[in-house]
Structure formats: structure tokens, C-alpha cells
Amino acid sequence: MTALVALPLVLPLTGAALSIIVGRWRMAQRVIGLVTLATVAGLSIALLVRVDDVGPTAVQAGDWDAPVGITLVADRLAAIMLTVSSLVLLAVLLFAMGQRGVEQTHVGFHPVYLVLTAGIGASFLTGDLFNLFVSFEVMLTASYVLITLGGRPEQVRAGMTYVVISLLASTLFLATLAFTYAVSGTVNMADLGVKLADAPDGIRSALALLLVVVFGVKAALFPLYFWLPDAYPTAPSPVTAVFAGLLTKVGVYALIRTQTVMFPGDGRPGTLLLVAAGATMVVGVLGAIAQDDVKRILSFQVVSQIGYAVMGLGLFTLAGLAGAIVYLVQTIVVKTALFLTAGLIEESEGTGRLARIGGLVHRAPVVAGLFLVSALGLVGVPPFSGFVAKLALVSAGLAEDQYAIVAVSLLVSLLALFAMMRIWTGAFWGEAERSARAVAGPQAQSVDRQDVRPLGGPPLMVLSTVAVAALSLAVAVAAGPLYDLCLRAAADLVDPAAYIGAVLG
Amino acid sequence: MTLLLPFAAAALFGVGTYLVLQRQLSRIVIGIGLLGHGTNVLFVISARGRGEPPFVGSSDGGEMTDPLPEALALTAIVITFGVTAFLLALAYRSWIVTRHDEVDDDVEDRLIARRGLRPTPAEDGEADEPGEGEEDRGAGADGHAPLGSGAPAGTAEGR
Numbered sequence: 001m002t003a004l005v006a007l008p009l010v011l012p013l014t015g016a017a018l019s020i021i022v023g024r025w026r027m028a029q030r031v032i033g034l035v036t037l038a039t040v041a042g043l044s045i046a047l048l049v050r051v052d053d054v055g056p057t058a059v060q061a062g063d064w065d066a067p068v069g070i071t072l073v074a075d076r077l078a079a080i081m082l083t084v085s086s087l088v089l090l091a092v093l094l095f096a097m098g099q100r101g102v103e104q105t106h107v108g109f110h111p112v113y114l115v116l117t118a119g120i121g122a123s124f125l126t127g128d129l130f131n132l133f134v135s136f137e138v139m140l141t142a143s144y145v146l147i148t149l150g151g152r153p154e155q156v157r158a159g160m161t162y163v164v165i166s167l168l169a170s171t172l173f174l175a176t177l178a179f180t181y182a183v184s185g186t187v188n189m190a191d192l193g194v195k196l197a198d199a200p201d202g203i204r205s206a207l208a209l210l211l212v213v214v215f216g217v218k219a220a221l222f223p224l225y226f227w228l229p230d231a232y233p234t235a236p237s238p239v240t241a242v243f244a245g246l247l248t249k250v251g252v253y254a255l256i257r258t259q260t261v262m263f264p265g266d267g268r269p270g271t272l273l274l275v276a277a278g279a280t281m282v283v284g285v286l287g288a289i290a291q292d293d294v295k296r297i298l299s300f301q302v303v304s305q306i307g308y309a310v311m312g313l314g315l316f317t318l319a320g321l322a323g324a325i326v327y328l329v330q331t332i333v334v335k336t337a338l339f340l341t342a343g344l345i346e347e348s349e350g351t352g353r354l355a356r357i358g359g360l361v362h363r364a365p366v367v368a369g370l371f372l373v374s375a376l377g378l379v380g381v382p383p384f385s386g387f388v389a390k391l392a393l394v395s396a397g398l399a400e401d402q403y404a405i406v407a408v409s410l411l412v413s414l415l416a417l418f419a420m421m422r423i424w425t426g427a428f429w430g431e432a433e434r435s436a437r438a439v440a441g442p443q444a445q446s447v448d449r450q451d452v453r454p455l456g457g458p459p460l461m462v463l464s465t466v467a468v469a470a471l472s473l474a475v476a477v478a479a480g481p482l483y484d485l486c487l488r489a490a491a492d493l494v495d496p497a498a499y500i501g502a503v504l505g
Numbered sequence: 506m507t508l509l510l511p512f513a514a515a516a517l518f519g520v521g522t523y524l525v526l527q528r529q530l531s532r533i534v535i536g537i538g539l540l541g542h543g544t545n546v547l548f549v550i551s552a553r554g555r556g557e558p559p560f561v562g563s564s565d566g567g568e569m570t571d572p573l574p575e576a577l578a579l580t581a582i583v584i585t586f587g588v589t590a591f592l593l594a595l596a597y598r599s600w601i602v603t604r605h606d607e608v609d610d611d612v613e614d615r616l617i618a619r620r621g622l623r624p625t626p627a628e629d630g631e632a633d634e635p636g637e638g639e640e641d642r643g644a645g646a647d648g649h650a651p652l653g654s655g656a657p658a659g660t661a662e663g664r
Contacts, residue, residue, distance in 0.1 A: 130577055137584045144591055153602040157609050160530065160599060163592055164608075167537050168525065170588075174544040174581050181574060182551035230611040290617055 004047045005059045005074045008040050008082060008121040016114035029110040033093055036114060040121070041086040048079040052485065056492065056502040058127060066504050067191045071127035075499055076489035077325060078124045081253055084329050085124070085246050087471060088336045089117050091464045092245075095340050096238035098460025099347060102149045103238070109149065116142035116242070123250050127503050129180065129262075130187040132254060133173050136218065140166050143247060147235045155234045162231035169217035176210040183207070190503035192262045193496055208269055211258050212276075219251030221310060222280035225303045229287060232302070233295035233352075237343025240295060244302045245336035249328050252309045256324065259313065260493040261500070273314030274405050281307030281412040288419040294342045294352035294427060297419055298335070301378065304412060305331045311409060312393050315400050321490035323392035326483055330377070330385040333472040337374040340465040341367060344457045345427055354426030361428040364456025368428045370469050375420040377472045380413050385475040392483060510550050517543035528607045530596040534589065541585035548578040 015036035022028040051057055056075035060066060074082075093113065096103040103109045119139025126132050144166075148159035181187055183203055184195040196204055213224070220228040228248070232240050259268060284304025291297045309331065312324025342352060344367045349357045361368040373384070380386030390413060397406040455462040475482060492498055517539050524536025556570035557563070600606060 130580075134580065134584070137588070141588060141591070144588075144595075148595060148598075151598055151602070154612070156595060156599045156602055158611075160592075160595055160608060161611075163588070163595060164525070164533055164537065167588060167592070168540070170584075171537070171540045171544055174541075175547055177577065178544060178547035178551045178574070181548070181577070182553065185571075187573075187577070230614070233613075291613070292617070293613065296613060 002059050004043060004050065005057060005072050005125060006061075007043050008047075008086070008125065009072075009118050011036050011040055011043075012114040012118035012121065016111040016118070019111040019114060023107045023111075026104065030097060033110045033114060034090070037086065037090040037093055037117065040117065041083070041090050044079065044083040044086045047074055048076075048083050051076055051079045052488065056499045058502045058505075066127075067186050067188045070131060071188060071190075071503055072125045073127035073190075073499065073503055074125055075492050075502075076485065077253070077256070077493065080325065080329060080485065080489060081249075082121060082124045084332050085120050085249075086117070088245050088332055088468065089113075089120075089242065091468045091471075092238050092242050092336065092340070094464035094467075095241070095343065095461050096236075098458045098462075098464065099236075099238065099343065100458075101238075102236045106149055108145065112142050112145045112149075116146065120246060120250055124253060127190060128188045129192065129258070130177055132189075132258075133170070133177060136173070136250075136254070137170060139247070139250065140170070143243060146239045147231060147243070149236065149239070152234075158231045158234040161227055165217060165227040169214055172210065172217075173214040176207065176214060179210070180207055188503065189258070189261050190496075190500040193264055193500050194504075196262060197264060204263060205269070208259065208263050209272075211262075212255065212269055212273070215251045215255040215258070216276070217251075219248045219255060219306050219310070220280075220303050221276050221306060222283050222303075225280060225283065225306070228303055229291075229296055229299040232299045233293065237339065237346060240299075241336050241339035241343065244299065244339050245332045248302060248306055249309070249332055252306060252313075252324075252328060255310070256313050256321070256493065260316075260321070261496045264496060268316055270314050270316050273310055274402065277307045277311040277314055278405050278408040279307075280304065280310065281408060285412045285415040285419060289415065289422070292354055294345055294354065294423055295339070297423055298338050298342055301338075301416065301419065302335060304416060305335065305378075307412070308390070308393060308409060311405055312396065314405075315396055315402065317396060317400060318487065318490050318494050319392070319396035319399055321493050322483065322486040323389065323396045325486040325489055326392050327389040329482070329486075330389045330472065330475045333468060333475060334374050334377045334385060337370065337465060337468040337472055338378060340461075340468060341371045341374060344370070344461060344465060347457050347461065354423065357427050358430040359428075360456075366462060366466075367456040370462075370465050371424070371428065373469050374472060375424065377476070379417045379420055381417070383476055385472045385479075388476060388479040388483070392486075507554075510546055514543050514546040514550065517546060530599060530606050530608060533608070534592050534596060537592065538585070538589055541581070541589075545578045545581060548574040548581070 015032050019029050019032050022032065051074050056073060058066070059072045061070040061072065064070070096109070116139060119135055119142055122135035123132060123139060126135050144159065144163050147162055148155050177187060180192065183199050184192055186192060186195060196207070217224045232243055235243065281304050284300050284302070284307060288297045288300035288304065291300060309324050309327050312320045312327060314320070344364070345357065345360065346352045348364055348367070349360070351357065377384035377386045380390040390409070394406050394409065397409070521536045521539035521543060524532045524539065527533060527536070552571040552574040554570070556568045557565070559569040559572035596606070
């Protein structure tokens with residue numbers, strides 16, 4: 001059991017070290033990456049089953065007891081997030097292998113990708129606020145490298161903004177940690193949940209708000225979202241897919257975790273979160289409508305979707321939190337599928353600009369099908385996965401009489417449908433204005449425009465995208481059991497006694 | 506002592522914030538370094554007061570200082586150091602490819618903002634405003650241009 005909690009961090013880090021050693025042999029790196037990620041995915045599923053059975057499980061590193069030592073905690077929320085993220089990471093690694101891009105040209109891709117995996121896993125499992133900071137730094141440092149891999153001028157420019165903004169948020173996080181320690185004398189989250197209850201109300205709200213700002217930057221919450229649509233589209237496709245799918249959601253996870261465990265009882269910033277959530281939804285989707293590039297439209301949609309997840313948190317009810325968790329799960333999967341599809345479009349057309357592409361539905365019907373399934377899933381058209389998640393959120397909002405946020409969320413869904421239809425009509429219908437392949441470089445395939453390829457791309461890329469899209473359908477099919485699981489996870493959050501008990505013993 | 510440290514932290518945060526708001530990358534990097542120092546001072550403050558060095562056996566019975574904030578500050582220093590090194594490497598790379606030291610605006614944002622004013626195709630309207638930071642639209646849109654092929658736009662004001 002101890003190993004089950006610790007291995008999702010230890011394995012990827014070991015794999016990363018091995019991957020550097022065998023850097024000269026790309027096949028060996030691939031085997032290490034795949035085996036590690038597949039093992040982590042298997043372990044996460046085992047952990048989820050186990051934790052769902054026995055409740056939150058804590059591991060004290062080096063047998064130092066809780067408030068002093070380093071604590072790893074797996075509860076249902078952490079295990080759910082870990083499972084989804086490891087499956088997605090595995091699929092994206094396969095996609096990267098199929099693409100002729102950074103995975104093949106850079107010796108650093110595999111080690112850094114594994115470090116990213118470890119950082120994400122550690123963020124989910126850590127039971128202590130300072131180690132949450134360290135995990136975020138591990139994850140972000142890996143992401144700095146991945147986002148600038150290749151060193152094109154555009155990447156350097158966008159990477160610069162991304163690194164500086166993330167560093168500022170991290171500095172603020174550190175300052176918050178210092179304040180927290182000064183107030184309570186501990187950085188263990190469960191211990192904080194007990195000790196902060198005695199702190200004066202003003203100090204408690206100040207800490208809660210500081211954490212909202214810190215994780216708001218990481219999660220791209222309005223008005224702290226501006227760096228995201230600038231930075232994400234410049235990275236290589238598989239990297240963008242992982243970032244869009246996972247990184248911001250780790251921020252939302254941290255927001256949920258800290259707001260529920262550390263600040264129990266009343267005085268939570270619920271209204272503030274709801275307002276920020278509504279603004280995030282609206283701004284994100286309006287930005288998406290204005291864009292002209294597939295990846296940029298999708299990047300703004302990422303911002304919009306963060307709003308939905310935060311809306312669930314802002315309600316601070318059982319149903320709201322359960323809705324937020326379902327939404328996180330489905331948006332990770334669907335968003336990754338969409339960005340992988342965008343990668344397929346760029347692979348086959350050489351560009352993602354809507355003005356230059358068209359008629360893909362005839363030339364790459366499989367890609368068109370994948371996009372349709374994922375886009376409808378994102379918008380929330382029944383019976384796709386987004387419908388389940390949005391239904392959960394809307395009914396939770398109605399139960400709390402929060403009609404304004406519910407109305408905003410429904411309106412934004414409609415606008416999101418419009419944004420996705422722009423991609424559909426621009427990229428898949430019609431004819432290409434001018435042949436993008438003629439102006440594209442060596443990466444584009446030397447296939448005639450009339451030539452129909454059965455899959456519309458390299459087989460490994462298409463198959464990994466199919467796998468993620470199928471996962472999103474599975475979310476819709478298994479909606480009932482999934483929602484029940486998320487309800488149980490939310491129950492742990494509403495009453496963190498089990499979590500605190502598991503950590504402090 | 507107790508008042509000095511908060512003021513030192515405040516000064517470091519103030520200067521750091523000012524520097525981070527500049528356009529020159531070198532100033533931003535220094536600003537981030539100063540902000541990092543500010544947080545380290547905050548950690549020292551959070552230890553609440555002086556005491557004996559926290560080594561087992563070295564104390565003569567007096568109260569020890571709290572060693573945990575120092576451990577946290579050390580970890581933070583290491584992380585800030587590593588990331589600052591990466592940031593400097595990135596700034597150097599930025600100097601190599603653009604020949605200037607400024608943070609550029611998002612090209613796509615500019616194009617879309619301009620599209621609202623003037624209904625011309627976005628691709629045609631960019632050559633007329635040099636120094637705005639459009640390093641090679643072709644590389645941006647297609648991603649196939651070789652490294653460093655970006656036009657050295659903005660060279661003049663970078664020097």
C-alpha cells in the first residue's frame with residue numbers, strides 16, 4: 001500500500017534518470033518512457049480502486065510523523081486525477097512518437113516528459129503545502145523546457161512570458177507559505193485544517209485569497225489568464241496537448257484541495273470564485289471566437305473551461321464539488337483529444353490557420369470524425385461526455401439558487417458551440433484557399449491534394465488520438481458510476497475529517 | 506531587528522515589482538531575483554525571534570530557533586536559482602534570435618486587434634510597422650522555418 005502511493009512519483013523520476021543515461025539510443029528511451037507511464041497508469045488504477053475501498057491513505061516518508069515529516073496522501077480526488085492524467089500522458093507520449101517532431105530530434109524530450117509526469121503526480125499526492133510548491137516547481141520547470149524545445153523565435157518570446165508569469169506566481173506562493181507558517185507553525189495541509197480554525201477570521205480570509213490568486217494564475221482564472229493563449233499554441237503539438245489537458249487542471253486541483261482542507265467552515269470565498277468563474281467562462285469563449293488559428297481557438301477554450309470547474313468549487317456544496325470533479329475529468333480527456341486532433345490537422349496541412357485550410361472532411365475523414373466527437377463532447381451536446389459534466393454543474397447551481405452563474409454557463413456553452421463550428425466550417429468543410437502544402441516545409445507529406453489517406457495521418461498519431469477520444473466516450477458511457485465516485489470524492493472534501501484523520505493518525 | 510526585517514522584505518518586494526514591470530529582460534530577471542530574496546526574508550521572519558543554533562548538543566540549554574523556515578528558505582533558494590539560470594539562458598537565446606532585449610507583444614493579438622480596425626487580410630498588413638515584435642510570421646504560422654531565420658525586426662531600438 002505504501003508503495004502504491006509513492007511509486008507514481010518514484011518511477012517517473014527513476015525513468016527520467018535512466019532515460020538520460022541511454023540518451024544516445026532513442027528506442028531505449030521510448031521503451032523506458034512507455035513502460036514507466038504504462039506502469040504508473042496501472043498503479044494509479046489500482047490505487048483508485050484501493051482508496052475508494054478503504055478511504056484516504058497517508059504515507060509518511062522516512063517514518064517521520066505527520067506534522068514534521070513529508071506526507072503523501074491519496075484520497076479519492078487525488079486518485080481520480082492521477083488515473084486520468086496518467087492515461088492521458090501515456091496516450092500523448094504515443095502521439096509524440098508517431099510525429100516527426102521534437103520527440104525524434106531532441107534527446108531531452110523523454111527525460112523531461114517523465115519529470116513532468118512526476119511533478120504532476122506529486123502535486124496530486126502531496127499532503128503538505130510546501131511540497132505542493134516543490135511539486136509545482138518540478139512540473140513547471142519541466143514545462144518551461146518542453147514549451148521552448150526547438151528554440152524558435154516565437155517559442156522563445158512566448159516561453160519568456162510563460163516563465164516570468166509562472167515565477168511570479170511561485171514567488172507569491174512562497175510568500176503565502178511564509179505567512180501561513182508564521183500564523184500556524186506548520187505547513188502540513190491536514191494540520192493546517194486543524195490549526196487555522198483557531199486563527200482570526202481576517203488572517204484566514206487573507207491566506208485563502210492569496211492562495212486563490214496563486215492558483216488562479218496557474219489555472220488561468222480571470223483576470224489572471226492572459227498568459228495562456230499566448231504561450232500554449234507555440235509549443236509542439238503533443239506538448240500543447242499535455243499542457244492544455246493537464247497543467248491548468250493541476251492548478252484547479254490545488255485550488256480545490258487547499259480551499260476545502262485548509263479552510264473548513266464558513267468564510268470561504270465562494271461568491272468571489274463564482275464571479276471569477278463566470279468572467280473566466282465569458283472572456284475565454286469570446287477570445288476563442290475572435291481567433292483565426294485552430295490551436296489558439298482551443299487555447300482560449302481552455303480558459304473558458306477552467307471557469308466551469310471553478311464554478312463547481314465556488315458553490316462549496318457536495319453536488320457542486322462532485323460536478324467540478326466530473327468536469328475536470330471530462331475536460332482533461334476532451335481537451336487533450338481536441339489538441340491532438342489539431343496536431344493531426346497541422347501535420348497533414350502544415351498549418352492551423354483557418355484561412356488556409358479547408359475540405360479536410362473529404363481528405364481525412366477519420367480526423368474529421370475525431371474532431372466532431374471531441375468538439376461535441378467539449379460543448380456538452382448530449383449524449384457526449386460534456387453533457388454529463390455540465391448537467392451536474394447546472395443542477396448543483398440551481399440547487400443553490402445561483403441562477404446568474406447557471407445562465408452564464410449555459411450561454412457560454414452556446415458560444416462554445418459557435419467557436420467549434422468555426423473550426424468545423426473553416427477546416428473541414430469547403431476548399432482550401434491556397435494549397436498550404438505548397439508553402440509548407442519539409443514536414444508536410446508529399447501527397448497530392450486529391451490523395452485520400454485512409455487515416456489522415458501517421459498511424460500512431462491517429463490511433464493515440466482515437467484512444468483519447470474513446471476515453472472521452474467512455475466517460476459519457478460510464479457517467480453514472482463516475483458521478484457516484486465523484487460524489488464520494490466530494491464527500492471527503494466537504495467533510496475533510498477522514499483526510500485529516502488519515503494524515504495525523 | 507524585528508522591524509528591520511519586514512522593512513527589508515518590503516523594500517525587496519517593492520524594487521522587485523518595479524523591475525518586473527519593465528520591458529527589458531535583464532531587468533525582469535534581476536527583479537525576479539529580488540522578489541525571491543524578499544520571500545526568503547519573509548521565511549526568516551516567520552521563524553519568530555532569535556535563539557540558539559538548532560544543532561543537537563551545541564545548545565547550552567537556551568531556546569533554539571525554529572529550523573524549519575530555514576530549511577524551507579534553502580529549498581526555495583535552490584529552486585529560484587535553477588529557474589533563474591533557465592530564464593537567463595532563455596534571455597540569451599532571445600538575444601540570439603531577435604538581437605534585442607525586450608519582451609515582445611503577442612503577434613497574433615496584434616493582428617486580431619488590427620483586423621477589427623481595418624478589414625484587410627492579416628498577412629499583408631504586418632510589414633508596415635517595424636519594431637512591433639513580429640519575428641517571422643512564416644515561422645509562427647507554419648512552424649517549418651529553420652532556426653534563427655526570423656527577420657531581425659526591432660534591432661534599432663534594442664541597441
